[in-house]
Amino acid sequence: MHWYEDDDLWVGFADVMFPPSRAEEAERLTATSPLFEFADGAKVLDLACGPAIHVVPLARKGADVTGVDLSPAMLERAREACESAGVAAKLIQADMLEYVEPGAYDLIVNMYTSFGYFTEPGDNLTVLRNAYSSLAPGGRLLIDVLGKEVLAGWVGRPKAVDIDGGTVFMRDTILDDWTRLETEWTLVRDGAAKQASILSFLYSAAELKALFETVGFTGVECFGDFDGSPYDNHARRLIVRGERAG
Template sequence: MTDPATTPTAAVDDRWQSFFTHPDYLWFARTTLPEERTATEVAAVRRMLNLRRGTRVLDLGCGYGRIGVPLARQGSVVTGLDAVPGLLEQARRAAREAGVHLELILSEMRNLDAVERFDAVVNLSTALGYVADENEDAEAIAAAYRALVPGGRLLIDTENREAMLRTARRVWFDMGGMTVWCRRSFDPMNGRWSETVSWLRDGVQDSATYSLRLYSLTELRALLERAGFVVEEVWGDFTQAAYGCDSPRMIVRARRPE
């Protein structure tokens, strides 16, 4: 298993990382993305991409290995790439505990330098859009195109902007017995969604802020086609329901032509 601390890569840009390096991030992630949801999504990903034992999969923005580890357990040959060292360490630990091999690369997505190495690339759980310049997202998609073999497929799972915009306000909710407050806003000039999350845990109040570029389907399709992809399917959730303005997710499958 590759040690993420020693994998040679270009320098990592830390402008957007504060949310993902917060000490409570993993607690939030594992609370909102429980094992049952993960199992459902992994099964759907395997179905959407027709994954088989030995399929070479790149998990682009792999985080703590939530998807990559179970894919490896089910027979895929998985490489995980992420720009946050602490999350890669968690992925390495999860792979070891699961008894699977997971190559791990510390890098920003746009700096991926693989050429025709993978049969499938996945970019899941809204891993796109956090960089400050959307041209960097375009570079990441172009890098994924180069990394795929001809005929290989890319699967992107991200927020449905049309549905998200109706929640651009202050809200509060219960999460694992803890009250969480969210202050949300959307800037239509640059398409960026900003959210400050505050919570009280073990008597300590804390908060974290993140910002990401929310893409419409039209915009995301344009980025994919600019890179050379052919968009094949769009779904609104992991049941493969048709995509619409009220869909909870926007899941796009694109193919690198033969």
């Protein structure tokens, strides 16, 4: 089983991955970021949607939202979040390697470094091809990851994050000549320790932009934050956006 197929990981470390502050940030960014602009009623796909962190504010903003995720546990949390917020969204259990809805969406978003999960580089390219095929002409794909250039500024320093009733210790390791990142988490809570290891591909801005263009995206742009600022030495994230030609 690949790490991302393990529901115990998503449930056991949900407090780390999806704290309340992340939902608050998603609400703010969805409302204010120029990268989240869309027409009322636009069809929006949140690919690897998790517990609906962005699905809920996207629906509140007037989008016709679909959330796709592989994890049954995360989709159940997404349903609960949508019901609690009083918003409607279609939620689908599917593998991003296989999910395609030809021409169905005006905007596809993939948030919080949910791209690069697959061991074979060609599989990650398949995810981009699937997204391209699923966009209507003129539709856009927005991918948010930690770029190599950003990561290089702080990677390698162990971190400890306090969560409800416990602490998570995190350690990052660069592998294979800066092409992969292994993140090891140890959750200590109630006198017990739980461990998880996450392995993903790393991309620079130039590398991810080139993948977009290989698939056929046009007007590909790189941003350093959701305010649309440039990807430079002040960048907090690597956000890449491309458009399907009309």
